Amino acid sequence: MLKILTAEQIRALDAHTIMNEPITSVDLMERAGQAFVSWFCRHVDVVQTVGIICGTGNNGGDGLVIARLLLTYNYKVKVWIVRGESKESTDFTANLNRIATKHLVNEISNEQELSSSDFTDCHVLIDALFGTGLSRKVVGLQEAVIKKMNDTTAYKIAVDVPSGLQIDKPSIGTIFKADFTLTFQLPKLAFLLPENFQYVGNWQVVRIGLDKKFIETSDTKHFLLEKKDVKAILKPRNKFDHKGNNGKALLIAGSYGKMGAAILAARAAMRTGLGLLTTHVPSACLTIIQNSAPESMASVDGHEHYFTTTPSCEDIDAVGVGPGIGLHNETKRAFEKLLQQSKKPLVVDADAITLLANHPSLLLLLPPQSILTPHPGEFRRLVGDWANDFDRLEKQKNFSKQIGGIVVLKGAHTSITSPNGKVYFNSSGNPGMATAGSGDVLTGMIMSLLAQGYKPLDAAIVGVFLHGWAGDLAVRKMGEISLIASDIIDFIPPAYHDLR
Ligand SMILES: NC(=O)C1=CN([C@@H]2O[C@H](COP(=O)(O)OP(=O)(O)OC[C@H]3O[C@@H](n4cnc5c(N)ncnc54)[C@H](OP(=O)(O)O)[C@@H]3O)[C@@H](O)[C@H]2O)[C@H](O)CC1
Numbered sequence: 311m312l313k314i315l316t317a318e319q320i321r322a323l324d325a326h327t328i329m330n331e332p333i334t335s336v337d338l339m340e341r342a343g344q345a346f347v348s349w350f351c352r353h354v355d356v357v358q359t360v361g362i363i364c365g366t367g368n369n370g371g372d373g374l375v376i377a378r379l380l381l382t383y384n385y386k387v388k389v390w391i392v393r394g395e396s397k398e399s400t401d402f403t404a405n406l407n408r409i410a411t412k413h414l415v416n417e418i419s420n421e422q423e424l425s426s427s428d429f430t431d432c433h434v435l436i437d438a439l440f441g442t443g444l445s446r447k448v449v450g451l452q453e454a455v456i457k458k459m460n461d462t463t464a465y466k467i468a469v470d471v472p473s474g475l476q477i478d479k480p481s482i483g484t485i486f487k488a489d490f491t492l493t494f495q496l497p498k499l500a501f502l503l504p505e506n507f508q509y510v511g512n513w514q515v516v517r518i519g520l521d522k523k524f525i526e527t528s529d530t531k532h533f534l535l536e537k538k539d540v541k542a543i544l545k546p547r548n549k550f551d552h553k554g555n556n557g558k559a560l561l562i563a564g565s566y567g568k569m570g571a572a573i574l575a576a577r578a579a580m581r582t583g584l585g586l587l588t589t590h591v592p593s594a595c596l597t598i599i600q601n602s603a604p605e606s607m608a609s610v611d612g613h614e615h616y617f618t619t620t621p622s623c624e625d626i627d628a629v630g631v632g633p634g635i636g637l638h639n640e641t642k643r644a645f646e647k648l649l650q651q652s653k654k655p656l657v658v659d660a661d662a663i664t665l666l667a668n669h670p671s672l673l674l675l676l677p678p679q680s681i682l683t684p685h686p687g688e689f690r691r692l693v694g695d696w697a698n699d700f701d702r703l704e705k706q707k708n709f710s711k712q713i714g715g716i717v718v719l720k721g722a723h724t725s726i727t728s729p730n731g732k733v734y735f736n737s738s739g740n741p742g743m744a745t746a747g748s749g750d751v752l753t754g755m756i757m758s759l760l761a762q763g764y765k766p767l768d769a770a771i772v773g774v775f776l777h778g779w780a781g782d783l784a785v786r787k788m789g790e791i792s793l794i795a796s797d798i799i800d801f802i803p804p805a806y807h808d809l810r
């Protein structure tokens with residue numbers, strides 16, 4: 311998994327690499343520029359006119375390296391250098407001197423020069439104004455430049471960080487709105503928070519050979535999951551396995567008129583490799599579940615329409631509860647009884663999360679290491695509102711610690727918090743998965759993995775990544791608009807195959 315470091319740690323990593331490789335800082339800048347340009351050449355046609363807006367720090371220095379290299383690849387390049395109070399960094403100056411054709415370099419030192427600068431003939435605009443050195447709100451001339459860049463119709467690319475965005479805390483003021491951000495060596499925390507998508511756009515990490523050892527020994531609580539991490543956790547099947555070896559789960563889901571959630575969760579659980587499943591449903595829904603999820607046995611509730619009687623958890627390896635169960639008083643009481651009698655971690659989703667939010671005393675009954683899978687609306691019901699996504703992340707970490715369990719906060723880059731304060735961000739998935747039932751599928755998958763013997767945190771990590779990966783395979787066939795939750799289930803097998 312990729313570590314997510316703070317701006318300060320990244321600066322220390324830079325310095326350590328320069329000392330220990332060793333490599334001069336200007337050569338490291340050259341390497342960063344080369345990494346950017348090799349990506350750029352694969353994605354942007356040479357007929358495009360490229361505008362590069364440079365600050366006078368090392369982010370600006372990167373911009374000058376990029377300009378010089380693009381010229382060698384016959385791009386039409388225009389450079390603007392924006393001068394503020396800060397003096398030029400050494401490596402910026404070195405690269406300014408290396409730009410042979412000075413004519414392409416324009417200076418913007420005041421509003422007048424800014425208003426006479428025309429960015430509109432640039433098909434692509436590269437933001438090299440500020441990077442990880444941003445230390446305060448952008449104001450004055452630099453703010454006006456960012457606004458002008460945002461006003462163009464150019465395809466906007468940020469070097470390392472969109473200018474004006476703080477990478478490890480909430481940002482204030484004007485921020486460059488990139489369509490794409492190419493960031494060096496490691497992902498940045500701000501990129502993983504939904505509120506910053508409008509500034510970061512899609513993003514990709516390009517490696518620039520920073521010191522691996524230093525990264526390994528750097529302490530962080532934030533990680534970005536990669537495919538290889540999930541592959542390492544997956545358990546192989548034993549040829550002598552029988553269904554008893556692959557876990558027994560109890561799913562409590564569905565109510566009259568909302569049985570789809572139960573069916574999706576049940577089918578997803580089986581597709582994820584569960585040995586035996588019992589789905590507990592209201593009596594009037596028995597036929598529905600037996601017809602739609604024939605691999606599942608059924609347990610029938612005493613009520614015909616919703617969950618009121620708690621089935622035994624004896625001899626059950628994992629319980630999943632919540633999708634479509636409703637919020638009736640008798641359901642709340644049955645859920646409370648389930649919490650009281652469960653000794654093992656539960657997977658709690660949807661209406662069961664809302665019941666926890668409506669009756670906080672139930673939180674004390676949650677078995678340790680239980681896994682909650684709220685979407686942001688359900689999470690807000692649990693912990694109240696938040697000022698920004700950094701605040702939301704802190705609330706998520708604190709809530710995990712409070713309940714001694716795992717919180718899977720769903721969305722783009724789903725975040726998984728563990729009671730020890732660590733956060734794992736997902737890297738699979740796509741916007742097509744924001745569709746009814748997608749969460750029910752995830753609940754079934756995580757419950758299935760828990761029953762198969764994965765530790766709760768591993769069950770959450772594998773479930774979230776596999777769910778997203780199946781969705782990524784599905785979206786190639788079905789498209790983002792037409793993708794439905796059942797497609798995610800259908801693509802679990804090829805997703806598993808890719809993870810072998
Ligand atoms: N390891 C790597 O990732 C490498 C990254 N590189 C590039 O270096 C930048 C970081 O460069 P740095 O010089 O530290 O800072 P910036 O270029 O981001 O900012 C330039 C200076 O601007 C000043 N500043 C900060 N905030 C503001 C503001 N709001 N308004 C005006 N000016 C501001 C600040 O100087 P002060 O003296 O004024 O504080 C900044 O120093 C990184 O993003 C990469 O692009 C290396 O090229 C290679 C390795």
Ligand SMILES: [K+]
Pocket residue numbers: 369437438439440441468469470471472473
């Ligand atoms: K930038």
